[in-house]
Amino acid sequence: MGKLTDTFCKNTKVAKMHPDGDGLYLKVQASAKHPGRVTRSWMFRWGAGGKNTMGLGSYPEVTLARARELTLEKRRMIIEGVDPRAERQQRQLEAKRQQNTKTFKDHALDYIAAQKPGWKNPKHVQQWGNTLETYAHPVIGHLTIDQITLEHVRQILDPIWTTKSETAERVRGRMERIIDAAMIVEDRPVVNHAKLKGRLEHVLPASQKAKRVQHHPALEYTALKPFYGLLKAHGGIAAMCMRFTILTACRTNESIAASWSEIDLKNRVWTIPKTRMKKGKEHRVPLSDDVFVLLNQLKGFELSTQWVFPSPMKPDQHLSNMAMLSLLKKGLNRPDITVHGFRSTFRDWAGETTSHEREVIEHALAHQLADETEAAYQRGDYFEKRKQLMADWGAFAVGRSELAVEATNAMGNSR
Numbered sequence: 001m002g003k004l005t006d007t008f009c010k011n012t013k014v015a016k017m018h019p020d021g022d023g024l025y026l027k028v029q030a031s032a033k034h035p036g037r038v039t040r041s042w043m044f045r046w047g048a049g050g051k052n053t054m055g056l057g058s059y060p061e062v063t064l065a066r067a068r069e070l071t072l073e074k075r076r077m078i079i080e081g082v083d084p085r086a087e088r089q090q091r092q093l094e095a096k097r098q099q100n101t102k103t104f105k106d107h108a109l110d111y112i113a114a115q116k117p118g119w120k121n122p123k124h125v126q127q128w129g130n131t132l133e134t135y136a137h138p139v140i141g142h143l144t145i146d147q148i149t150l151e152h153v154r155q156i157l158d159p160i161w162t163t164k165s166e167t168a169e170r171v172r173g174r175m176e177r178i179i180d181a182a183m184i185v186e187d188r189p190v191v192n193h194a195k196l197k198g199r200l201e202h203v204l205p206a207s208q209k210a211k212r213v214q215h216h217p218a219l220e221y222t223a224l225k226p227f228y229g230l231l232k233a234h235g236g237i238a239a240m241c242m243r244f245t246i247l248t249a250c251r252t253n254e255s256i257a258a259s260w261s262e263i264d265l266k267n268r269v270w271t272i273p274k275t276r277m278k279k280g281k282e283h284r285v286p287l288s289d290d291v292f293v294l295l296n297q298l299k300g301f302e303l304s305t306q307w308v309f310p311s312p313m314k315p316d317q318h319l320s321n322m323a324m325l326s327l328l329k330k331g332l333n334r335p336d337i338t339v340h341g342f343r344s345t346f347r348d349w350a351g352e353t354t355s356h357e358r359e360v361i362e363h364a365l366a367h368q369l370a371d372e373t374e375a376a377y378q379r380g381d382y383f384e385k386r387k388q389l390m391a392d393w394g395a396f397a398v399g400r401s402e403l404a405v406e407a408t409n410a411m412g413n414s415r
Contacts, residue, residue, distance in 0.1 A: 006064050013038050023050070024071040026059065042067040044074050044084075054085045093188060104148065105141035107182040108132050108174075114181075120275055121253070128174060135160070135171045145182045150193040154203065161204055172196065218341030219334075221349035221396075227334075228397045234331060238323040241309040244294055245324065245339060247394050248285050249346040249364050251278065252339050256319040258308040265299070268292055283366045286387040288394035346393060354392060360385045 004020040012018065015038060018026040023045050031037040042056035056062060056070045074084040102110075112128050119125070132141075139156050140148050153175065160168040175194035183190060193199060219227060228246065231239050245255040254272055263270050268287040274280050287295065295308070304310035309319040329335040343365060350361045360382045 004064060009040065009059055009064055012040075017043065020064075020068070020071075022071055022075060024056075024067055042070075044071055046074070046078055046084075052085065054088070101144065102182070102186070103142050103144060104178065104182075105132075105137050107145065107185070108136075108141075108178050110185070111178045111181050120280070131167065131171050132174060135167075136175055140175075145179050145186070146188075146190045148179070148190075148193060150199070150203070153193045153200070157200070157204070172200065217337045218344035218348075219337050221345050221353070224345060224349070224397050225399065227332075230332060232398075234327075236327075236331075237303070237309055237312055237319060238327040239331075240294060240298065241319055242324045242327060242339065244291060244309070246342045246346075247288060247291050247294075247390070247397060249343055249390075249393070250285065250366075251343070252321055252324065254283075256309055256321055256323070258318075259306055260299075260304075260308060261306075263287075263295060263308065265292070265295060277366060279366065281366075284381060284383055286383065286390050288390045290394040290398045291390075349393070349396065350389065354389075356389045356392075357382075357385070360389055364389055 002021055004018060004026060008018075009026055012026075012028055015029050018028065020026065025043045025045065027041050027043045028038050031039050040059040042059060042062055043053060044056050045051075045053050054074075056067055059067075062070075077084045077087060108128075112125055116125055135156050140152050143152070153172075156175075157168050157172055160171075172194055176192060176196075179190070179192045179194055183192070196204075224246075228243070231243055231246075241255055244258075245252060248255065248270065250272075254276060257276060258270065258272075262272060265287075270285040270287055272283045272285065274282045277283050298308060304315050306316075307318040311317045311319055311323075324339045328337060328339065347361065347365065350356055350364075351358075363382045364386050
């Protein structure tokens with residue numbers, strides 16, 4: 001070491017690697033920003049043929065004397081079996097870790113705020129906040145993401161993994177996404193212990209490896225007509241909404257938030273916008289005779305100019321998603337079934353007692369076809385065929401003769 005001088009380092013413009021000795025080089029190269037000028041920086045090379053390289057800083061910010069000191073330090077590390085480049089990366093990561101003081105809870109709030117505009121259901125914000133506040137934050141809310149261990153995650157999930165499996169999976173998934181997002185924001189890799197594949201699947205109970213399909217308790221289709229009769233006699237906005245939900249085979253959230261602007265009584269079609277659909281795709285529902293009768297009755301009541309099923313207590317809001325469930329449990333004494341289960345009732349009836357095509361039935365339920373190739377070629381929505389399917393379903397539930405009389409009367413009143 002000692003071939004270079006300060007004068008040479010300051011004045012040379014020859015673009016090459018100028019050796020000083022012991023692996024230290026002054027790298028001179030043309031400036032990309034200033035044509036005609038050169039930049040000077042220090043490089044340390046070691047190993048056979050100088051295959052390992054690391055920078056030591058720019059000249060003259062790092063002087064010749066300081067570059068030689070740094071070279072001696074790196075050479076001592078190599079003698080002691082330490083990779084100087086890896087050691088520097090570790091120091092940089094540690095410095096970055098000390099700078100990143102955001103906690104898991106901080107990142108959770110940031111993630112929710114960032115995702116909120118894209119969530120179709122505004123209740124997602126509350127649901128995310130509640131589950132994290134209940135299960136995750138008491139254990140890891142105060143920790144930075146690199147401090148979260150597998151034991152922390154197990155402490156959160158073990159008590160609920162088998163007893164509240166659906167909640168547990170939601171908590172786990174939310175933790176995983178927050179930690180993944182935090183790694184991107186902080187630009188540093190950490191082990192995401194909330195991941196199921198390759199991590200938690202090896203330490204959680206085997207029975208929970210595969211998420212099982214939840215079957216909603218449903219009414220047997222053979223019992224639908226007497227049940228529908230009781231529902232019709234019950235009256236009330238919740239009962240009318242349940243009748244509407246049953247006969248359109250739609251989901252609860254789609255029914256309770258139905259607006260008059262979506263209903264075309266003249267052409268007998270209810271168009272649900274994609275923003276309100278689970279699959280994010282517009283869904284047209286043909287309105288059978290009983291639905292047509294029901295909607296004309298509601299229209300005549302003038303309960304709301306906006307909502308088809310307004311809240312009895314707050315007419316400016318639509319019916320609560322708990323109203324029909326409460327009616328089932330308390331008003332009709334049927335805690336053994338769910339509103340969502342009526343979709344299964346419809347599916348069983350259509351599949352077992354009718355000759356309607358499977359694709360038509362699946363489109364009536366707004367299901368995505370399981371076969372991707374089949375779905376790619378199917379561009380239509382079978383609307384004309386679904387008219388007959390929903391007419392048959394209405395006739396089955398209500399009774400064909402009674403339905404025909406009511407529909408004729410409704411058509412006369414709507415003229």
